[in-house]
Amino acid sequence: MIKNFLTQGERLWSRRQLLKLGLTVGGLGGAGLIWQRFNNQSHSVVKVPPIETESISQTIKPLQILRNFDYGQIKQENGRTIREFNLTAGNSIIRLNSAVEYNIWDLNGRIPGPTLRAKQGDRIRVLFENKAGHSHSLHFHGIHPAEMDGVRPVTNGKATIYEFDAEPYGVHLYHCHIAPVTRHIAKGLYGMFIVDPPKPRPPADEMVLVMAGYDVNNDNHNEYYAFNGLPKYYMDHPIPIYQNQLIRLYVLNIIEFDPAVTFHLHANFFDVYRSGMSLTPSEKTDVITMGVAERHILEFAFPYTGKYMFHPHQDAIAERGCMGQFEVIADNEAKNTTKNS
Numbered sequence: 001m002i003k004n005f006l007t008q009g010e011r012l013w014s015r016r017q018l019l020k021l022g023l024t025v026g027g028l029g030g031a032g033l034i035w036q037r038f039n040n041q042s043h044s045v046v047k048v049p050p051i052e053t054e055s056i057s058q059t060i061k062p063l064q065i066l067r068n069f070d071y072g073q074i075k076q077e078n079g080r081t082i083r084e085f086n087l088t089a090g091n092s093i094i095r096l097n098s099a100v101e102y103n104i105w106d107l108n109g110r111i112p113g114p115t116l117r118a119k120q121g122d123r124i125r126v127l128f129e130n131k132a133g134h135s136h137s138l139h140f141h142g143i144h145p146a147e148m149d150g151v152r153p154v155t156n157g158k159a160t161i162y163e164f165d166a167e168p169y170g171v172h173l174y175h176c177h178i179a180p181v182t183r184h185i186a187k188g189l190y191g192m193f194i195v196d197p198p199k200p201r202p203p204a205d206e207m208v209l210v211m212a213g214y215d216v217n218n219d220n221h222n223e224y225y226a227f228n229g230l231p232k233y234y235m236d237h238p239i240p241i242y243q244n245q246l247i248r249l250y251v252l253n254i255i256e257f258d259p260a261v262t263f264h265l266h267a268n269f270f271d272v273y274r275s276g277m278s279l280t281p282s283e284k285t286d287v288i289t290m291g292v293a294e295r296h297i298l299e300f301a302f303p304y305t306g307k308y309m310f311h312p313h314q315d316a317i318a319e320r321g322c323m324g325q326f327e328v329i330a331d332n333e334a335k336n337t338t339k340n341s
């Protein structure tokens with residue numbers, strides 16, 4: 001089963017851990033606060049509702065994948081910032097529902113693979129090790145020389161290094177590019193690659209949502225779909241967010257076998273930053289069409305508390321697992337924190 005779930009050096013903070021460190025806001029009661037980590041250089045003051053990590057029994061932990069960013073190991077070489085990432089392909093079995101288990105290929109024990117994050121102009125160095133029993137590769141979207149394009153097979157038991165500049169800024173992705181690519185992607189070898197602009201985006205509660213499909217009977221059609229690995233997970237475990245707080249979603253469609261899907265948010269509209277390659281939104285809508293490998297930044301805030309669904313508006317796809325909901329909670333604590341600080 002899946003191991004090494006959290007990237008080394010990164011963790012989610014429980015309320016108990018925060019209390020130990022004296023970081024919770026005294027006298028407010030209710031939920032604790034956590035500070036989301038942005039770029040290693042700075043710590044944002046964005047407040048994020050706590051996640052009940054202890055109550056999650058699954059081996060894939062979509063609530064942790066949600067806000068988990070891998071900034072790599074930072075090194076300085078010849079005056080440049082190098083971000084070194086370790087990605088290992090392996091095998092896992094995941095449980096899609098109470099009756100169905102499925103063999104996947106994973107990266108660092110998770111599906112989707114780690115969300116790699118860098119700043120525009122950083123040098124990226126990816127140490128890729130293949131322990132998945134079959135030839136694989138990592139092909140990054142972005143601008144780089146042909147020899148770093150990741151289309152050559154890395155045979156089982158071998159490793160390689162991909163090195164290139166983080167250009168241009170935006171929401172990108174990486175995935176295996178060994179034929180049949182549909183199969184290699186649908187079995188789990190993909191992840192998001194975020195390149196931050198030189199001037200950081202405004203603070204927000206940032207999350208990653210990767211839409212993917214599972215073709216469990218090899219008929220080139222998906223039987224199940226999921227956000228961040230597990231079908232319907234966020235329906236049963238709504239994502240807590242604060243009322244009136246800016247939410248920044250990094251959304252990727254990596255569903256093979258279906259030409260395109262939409263992403264729809266209930267009871268709200270979002271600003272769209274296509275491929276994350278602009279600092280000004282190109283449109284405002286509540287449903288956006290995404291072809292395979294398309295990805296965008298979507299920003300919004302909820303004015304009312306309550307539960308709100310999100311899903312592709314191809315409802316057959318939503319009903320087969322690509323469905324979740326936000327739980328918008330009152331931001332009394334956030335207001336008090338601002339007042340007291």
Ligand SMILES: [Cu+2]
Pocket residue numbers: 135136137176177178184185189
């Ligand atoms: Cu592969």
